[in-house]
Amino acid sequence: MAGPGAPTPASTLSRNIGAALAAQSLTLLLLLVVGRSLFRTLGGEAFGLINFSSTVCTALAGVLDLGTTSTVVREVAANRGHDSEYVDRVLRSASTVCWATYALAAIAITWSSSLLVSGWLHLDTLEPSRAAHVLAVLTVSGLLALPRGVYAASLRGIDRLDLASRIDAAAVTVQQAGALGLALTGAGIGGVALWLATVHVGWNAAYAAVVRRHFGGGVLRLAIDPAAVRRNLRFSRSMLGISALATVHSHADRVILSGLLPVTRFGYYAFGYSLVSRGAVLASAVSQAALPALSAQFAREDRSSLLARYHRLQAFVCYGAAVLFAAVPFAVVPVFSMVFDHAAAWELLAPLSLVALGFFLNSTITVPYMLSLAAGQPGITVRLNLHALWVTLPATAGLVVRFGLLGAGLSWVFYHLFAYAYAFPRICRACLGLSPLVCARPTLGALGLALASYGPAWAAARAAGAGTLAMSAAFAVGTLLFLLGAVRLTGMDTRAWRARLGLVSFPDGA
Numbered sequence: 001m002a003g004p005g006a007p008t009p010a011s012t013l014s015r016n017i018g019a020a021l022a023a024q025s026l027t028l029l030l031l032l033v034v035g036r037s038l039f040r041t042l043g044g045e046a047f048g049l050i051n052f053s054s055t056v057c058t059a060l061a062g063v064l065d066l067g068t069t070s071t072v073v074r075e076v077a078a079n080r081g082h083d084s085e086y087v088d089r090v091l092r093s094a095s096t097v098c099w100a101t102y103a104l105a106a107i108a109i110t111w112s113s114s115l116l117v118s119g120w121l122h123l124d125t126l127e128p129s130r131a132a133h134v135l136a137v138l139t140v141s142g143l144l145a146l147p148r149g150v151y152a153a154s155l156r157g158i159d160r161l162d163l164a165s166r167i168d169a170a171a172v173t174v175q176q177a178g179a180l181g182l183a184l185t186g187a188g189i190g191g192v193a194l195w196l197a198t199v200h201v202g203w204n205a206a207y208a209a210v211v212r213r214h215f216g217g218g219v220l221r222l223a224i225d226p227a228a229v230r231r232n233l234r235f236s237r238s239m240l241g242i243s244a245l246a247t248v249h250s251h252a253d254r255v256i257l258s259g260l261l262p263v264t265r266f267g268y269y270a271f272g273y274s275l276v277s278r279g280a281v282l283a284s285a286v287s288q289a290a291l292p293a294l295s296a297q298f299a300r301e302d303r304s305s306l307l308a309r310y311h312r313l314q315a316f317v318c319y320g321a322a323v324l325f326a327a328v329p330f331a332v333v334p335v336f337s338m339v340f341d342h343a344a345a346w347e348l349l350a351p352l353s354l355v356a357l358g359f360f361l362n363s364t365i366t367v368p369y370m371l372s373l374a375a376g377q378p379g380i381t382v383r384l385n386l387h388a389l390w391v392t393l394p395a396t397a398g399l400v401v402r403f404g405l406l407g408a409g410l411s412w413v414f415y416h417l418f419a420y421a422y423a424f425p426r427i428c429r430a431c432l433g434l435s436p437l438v439c440a441r442p443t444l445g446a447l448g449l450a451l452a453s454y455g456p457a458w459a460a461a462r463a464a465g466a467g468t469l470a471m472s473a474a475f476a477v478g479t480l481l482f483l484l485g486a487v488r489l490t491g492m493d494t495r496a497w498r499a500r501l502g503l504v505s506f507p508d509g510a
Contacts, residue, residue: 018162023169024281030176035271036339037180038192045126046134046189048267052121053135055254055270057142062247064101064146067239068094069153070373071232076157088218089225090232091154091211096222098147106140113139122262126189134193141197144204151207154215161285167206175199238378245385249415252393253408256400268344269405272336272352276359279324283317283363287370294374307432314367318442319486321363322450323479328356329458330475334468347405354409361416364443368427375431384423392418449485454478 039047075090114132117123123131152164178195187195208220254273258266290313332352336345372380392415399407399414425436432439454475461474 021281021285023165023172024278024285026169027172028275028278030172031271031275032335032339034176034180038183039267039340041183041186042189042192043125044264044267045123045131048263048265048270049121049126049131049134049189050138050192051267051270051274052258052263053138053142054274055251055258056139057145059247059251059255060105060139060143061145061149062250063244064098064105064143065149065240065243066097066101067236067241067243068098069149070239070243071236072150072153073157074235074373075232076154077159080158086228087157088215089228091150091215091219092221092223093225093228094153095147095150095220096224098150099222102143102146105143105146109139109143110136120259122259124262126263130190134189137193137197141200144200148204148207151204151211154211154219158214160214163210164207167203167210171199171203171206174202235376235378238382239373241382242378242385245382245389249385249388249392249396250412252396253400253411256397257405257408260401260404268336268340268348269351269408271339272332272348273355276325276328276352276355279321279328279356280359280363280366282320282324283366286313286317287366290367290370294371310367310371310432314364314439315442315490317367318364318446319449319490321360322446323482325356325360325363326450326454326478326482327475329353329454330461330471330478333466334471351405351409354406355412358409358412358416360447361413361420361443364446365416365419365424368424368431368439371431372427377427377430380423380426380430384419387422388415388418445489446486449482449489453482453485457481 035047038050072090072094076087079090080087113136114129117128117132117135121131152168155161155164175196178199179192182191182195212220254266254270257269261269290309294309329349332349333342333345336348369381372378392411395414396411399411401407403410420440424439428434428436428439457474457478461470464470464474
């Protein structure tokens with residue numbers, strides 16, 4: 001039993017989710033404010049180059065992760081309480097692998113940046129040699145996220161996602177505020193790029209300091225432990241397959257677009273995609289916060305409690321994600337008219353609305369995916385992404401080439417429909433022993449209710465001119481209708497939802 005003042009599992013989960021939501025909300029606000037200023041002061045091509053670099057960094061980090069971060073979370077959560085020496089060996093090995101991979105990637109990027117600029121990107125005013133230098137600086141520094149991911153994973157493994165969220169929020173705040181100041185004082189793209197790179201270095205140092213405090217300085221030494229590597233090789237290989245293939249599928253639309261469109265128009269879509277993706281914070285926070293507990297419950301073979309937690313988390317994510325992503329069609333025109341211009345905002349409306357639908361489906365399959373990892377069944381997702389190579393990847397290429405931005409949004413929806421058709425039934429049967437139709441009820445309920453609540457509200461706002469006031473009022477009305485419907489569908493009031501989910505505890509009789 002927890003002693004006085006000790007955190008309960010409920011309070012830990014609540015703390016982790018709350019910290020992640022707060023950090024992502026702050027990041028979203030900063031990106032909007034700073035993005036608008038960078039676009040207007042540096043110009044469309046420089047803004048597009050920054051977003052292209054961000055896309056490349058995210059893609060490479062996903063491929064080069066080599067399954068280390070998921071392995072670290074799983075092993076730290078399952079073994080920290082009784083074998084801290086083994087956990088230290090895992091952390092040293094994982095960080096060594098990531099630092100070595102980063103060094104090789106940095107060399108390759110520095111060598112190839114000029115080829116990438118001259119042979120792939122479409123530039124009109126930005127000088128190619130300068131663009132190549134900026135791209136190298138931004139990408140090499142951005143890839144520091146690779147070793148940083150191991151440090152963040154170690155904190156997630158001890159249920160301290162809140163610490164990782166605070167570090168990330170502080171780093172992004174400093175990074176964006178400095179970039180804004182430099183842009184406004186005329187530093188140019190070169191000065192902004194150097195500042196962004198400097199903050200990435202400090203970001204890693206902050207993580208290292210926190211990890212040292214919680215695990216000791218020994219885990220920061222670079223060393224490979226063959227026994228720890230062998231013990232986790234099978235799981236890491238599966239996670240490598242998942243992360244590498246998932247990265248291919250999730251970035252294919254933007255990679256293809258970057259070679260087809262002028263870099264300015266690509267920057268519009270990449271920036272919008274990045275903002276919409278922030279809506280996945282709820283599913284990400286819930287699943288990341290719950291994975292250590294799910295892994296520990298599987299290790300204890302506490303199957304009944306694990307399944308009960310899964311059902312509560314899945315319903316919470318489905319209905320919560322519906323509200324977050326329903327906001328996108330209401331926000332695109334007002335927000336992007338302010339950031340870019342009215343024409344760009346209307347061009348982005350349909351593509352980003354489709355991206356939002358894709359991320360809603362992504363969110364609703366995140367908890368099942370985490371359950372499959374906790375159950376030691378990562379092969380389901382590996383096979384999904386292998387099959388998707390010949391199903392969804394050609395479709396993505398065809399849709400993007402044929403329909404441009406609209407095709408990019410459609411491709412993200414198509415990939416997740418395929419995931420629901422292939423992986424979801426297998427996870428339900430193998431990990432839960434339930435019918436896929438039973439498992440899909442929260443997703444179908446939330447999606448149907450969102451269409452019925454928000455669809456008429458958006459149509460009314462569009463008829464009223466799609467202004468900021470009309471869209472805001474329509475979204476508020478749609479959300480009220482959605483919440484009332486959710487209470488009726490689930491048969492639970494908000495207080496009961498929070499209590500049953502484990503976010504808070506109420507005294508007996510309260």
